[in-house]
Amino acid sequence: MSALPPAIAAAFAAQAGFCRQFAAPFTGAMVAAAAAAVDDSSAMGRRLIAWPGDPHADALMMRVTGAFHALVRAGRAPALAPLYPPAPCPEPAVLVAAIRAVLADPESDAFLAAWLDSPPQTNEVARSGVLMPGLMVIADACRLPLRLFELGASAGLNLCLDRFGYRLGGVAAGDPASPVQLAPGWRGPPPPVADVVIASRAGIDISPLDVRNAATRERLLAFVWPDQPERLARAEAAIALAAADPPPLYGGDAADLVDAMVPLPGSVGVVFHSIAFQYFPPATQARIAARLAAFGAQASAQAPLAWLRYEVDDASVAALPTLRLTLWRGGALDERLLARAHPHGSFVQWL
Numbered sequence: 001m002s003a004l005p006p007a008i009a010a011a012f013a014a015q016a017g018f019c020r021q022f023a024a025p026f027t028g029a030m031v032a033a034a035a036a037a038v039d040d041s042s043a044m045g046r047r048l049i050a051w052p053g054d055p056h057a058d059a060l061m062m063r064v065t066g067a068f069h070a071l072v073r074a075g076r077a078p079a080l081a082p083l084y085p086p087a088p089c090p091e092p093a094v095l096v097a098a099i100r101a102v103l104a105d106p107e108s109d110a111f112l113a114a115w116l117d118s119p120p121q122t123n124e125v126a127r128s129g130v131l132m133p134g135l136m137v138i139a140d141a142c143r144l145p146l147r148l149f150e151l152g153a154s155a156g157l158n159l160c161l162d163r164f165g166y167r168l169g170g171v172a173a174g175d176p177a178s179p180v181q182l183a184p185g186w187r188g189p190p191p192p193v194a195d196v197v198i199a200s201r202a203g204i205d206i207s208p209l210d211v212r213n214a215a216t217r218e219r220l221l222a223f224v225w226p227d228q229p230e231r232l233a234r235a236e237a238a239i240a241l242a243a244a245d246p247p248p249l250y251g252g253d254a255a256d257l258v259d260a261m262v263p264l265p266g267s268v269g270v271v272f273h274s275i276a277f278q279y280f281p282p283a284t285q286a287r288i289a290a291r292l293a294a295f296g297a298q299a300s301a302q303a304p305l306a307w308l309r310y311e312v313d314d315a316s317v318a319a320l321p322t323l324r325l326t327l328w329r330g331g332a333l334d335e336r337l338l339a340r341a342h343p344h345g346s347f348v349q350w351l
């Protein structure tokens with residue numbers, strides 16, 4: 001019996017099932033065990049029992065699993081740490097007992113309760129494996145260096161995408177010596193072989209994350225599910241790469257960066273975003289589209305404009321996100337549906 005109110009307990013149960021379905025059995029077990037373990041004897045339990053918002057909309061369950069993962073990563077949860085992957089998934093009762101032991105420590109409990117304050121924020125590096133072939137299409141079509149403008153860039157990890165190495169449907173791209181190597185499962189024809197030369201880069205996010213800050217880095221990593229060690233290793237390597245040479249990242253509304261763009265003959269202006277557009281307010285979405293259309297009307301073969309978007313454009317559960325490109329080069333508008341891809345970039349269906 002959970003001490004959580006029925007609606008919150010139901011949200012935890014649904015999230016646990018979702019995690020199991022998406023190959024994260026340990027994270028699913030943590031969600032279920034946390035729901036069973038909490039009561040009003042801990043600060044975390046009291047906050048969860050009295051949670052005022054919608055648990056799904058607030059990503060409450062991911063706040064909880066992120067909080068425990070952060071504590072384990074910090075070496076501050078000795079009762080729980082030995083149960084984390086790569087250990088085999090523990091029995092539910094063992095996990096519940098370990099969570100209760102952690103919550104019984106006032107310092108750990110205070111840490112966990114405070115972690116619930118902010119929503120999860122992630123930056124999925126494997127999405128570069130979907131965006132990079134899109135840049136190869138632009139480079140192939142325009143034969144010019146690219147100026148990158150990323151909207152909803154989070155920590156800016158995907159703004160460093162030319163510093164990663166790739167195998168894309170048999171085509172090698174990027175830096176073969178990079179500590180970040182991406183080889184998404186590939187269906188369909190390969191992308192064009194093209195040299196992607198980046199002339200400049202800039203990103204914007206309403207809540208930009210500075211990976212030079214150790215606490216920010218830990219927060220980003222804690223939200224990666226501990227069942228997915230390869231994803232964790234990739235994020236750690238990309239964070240180290242970005243921290244050594246951070247891309248310019250601004251705080252603000254996505255449309256502000258598009259407003260600030262100016263055409264520069266001899267290069268392509270590339271506005272791109274991944275799994276971010278749905279989070280922009282409708283006024284921002286409209287401003288971006290209107291500004292790009294106006295800007296695109298002035299584009300030419302010497303100063304082209306590209307809009308590359310890897311986004312959920314069909315809300316139905318079974319639909320995959322799409323990779324779409326609009327290219328303005330003077331003359332007729334060039335609109336292409338390039339691919340469908342897994343939301344985290346693990347496979348690409350190139351069209």
Ligand SMILES: C[S@@+](CC[C@H](N)C(=O)[O-])C[C@H]1O[C@@H](n2cnc3c(N)ncnc32)[C@H](O)[C@@H]1O
Binds near residue numbers: 121204255273279
């Ligand atoms: C799901 S994350 C995706 C981050 C990154 N593009 C990726 O693929 O990993 C969505 C991002 O959009 C940002 N965001 C939400 N509303 C925004 C806005 N109005 N302007 C700029 N960024 C925004 C969030 O802060 C968050 O970093």
